[in-house]
Amino acid sequence: MSGHMIALSExxxxxxxxxxxxxxxxxxxxxxxxxxxxxxSEAHLTKIFQxxxxxxxxxxxxxxxxxxxxxxxxxxxxxxxxYRAIEGAxxxxxxxxxxxxxxxxxxxxxxxxxxxSARSFLNCLAGVTLNTxxxxxxxxESQKEPQKEHGIPIISNIPMHA
Numbered sequence: 287m288s289g290h291m292i293a294l295s296e297x298x299x300x301x302x303x304x305x306x307x308x309x310x311x312x313x314x315x316x317x318x319x320x321x322x323x324x325x326x327s328e329a330h331l332t333k334i335f336q337x338x339x340x341x342x343x344x345x346x347x348x349x350x351x352x353x354x355x356x357x358x359x360x361x362x363x364x365x366x367x368x369y370r371a372i373e374g375a376x377x378x379x380x381x382x383x384x385x386x387x388x389x390x391x392x393x394x395x396x397x398x399x400x401x402x403s404a405r406s407f408l409n410c411l412a413g414v415t416l417n418t419x420x421x422x423x424x425x426x427e428s429q430k431e432p433q434k435e436h437g438i439p440i441i442s443n444i445p446m447h448a
Contacts, residue, residue, distance in 0.1 A: 294369075300326060301334045301372045302365060308344065309360040309416035316353035334372060341371040360416035369411050376408055 294302075304320050317335060321328040335354050338344045345357045356363065369376070389395070 295373060297334050298369055298372045300324060300331055301338060301368050304331060304335060304354075305338070305343070305356075305363065305368050305416055306419050308354060308356050309363075309420035312420070314347060314351070314353045314355040319353070337371050338368065341367070343367060343371055356416070360420055363416045364412055365414045365416075366408070366411035376404075 303324055307320050307323060308315055317328050317332045321331045324331065335344060335346070339346045339354075339357075342357050343363055344354045346352075346354055394400075
């Protein structure tokens with residue numbers, strides 16, 4: 287497949303979800319804790335978080351009580367900055383489906399649907415911060431305190447698994 291589609295890889299999804307966990311918990315979390323919540327390999331999650339450390343989005347603390355914590359205030363970290371740290375910069379233009387190079391139609395069969403959806407997705411990533419995610423209220427407004435798993439609020443309108 288020679289085409290390029292805006293896609294959310296497993297690594298990007300885990301990075302975004304892990305960062306969401308850090309923002310929602312407002313504390314340092316170990317890779318072991320986050321991997322348990324997300325249901326993924328601790329080693330895989332640690333590799334992803336090393337990319338985030340390299341970009342300054344998280345800090346890594348070694349030793350007993352160590353783990354990862356946000357490297358910046360949550361209102362300064364956009365979902366796009368997390369995506370870029372893991373996937374690199376998205377291409378502004380390019381083939382949006384796998385057959386663009388050999389498409390038999392003069393104009394794309396999909397019209398502008400793929401380009402519009404990719405632009406919308408990227409704009410969403412750029413416009414949402416970790417603070418926005420951490421402050422989202424539970425769907426049940428009568429719930430005073432959000433439900434917690436391992437001491438971390440469960441944000442019901444955000445999927446927690448990749």
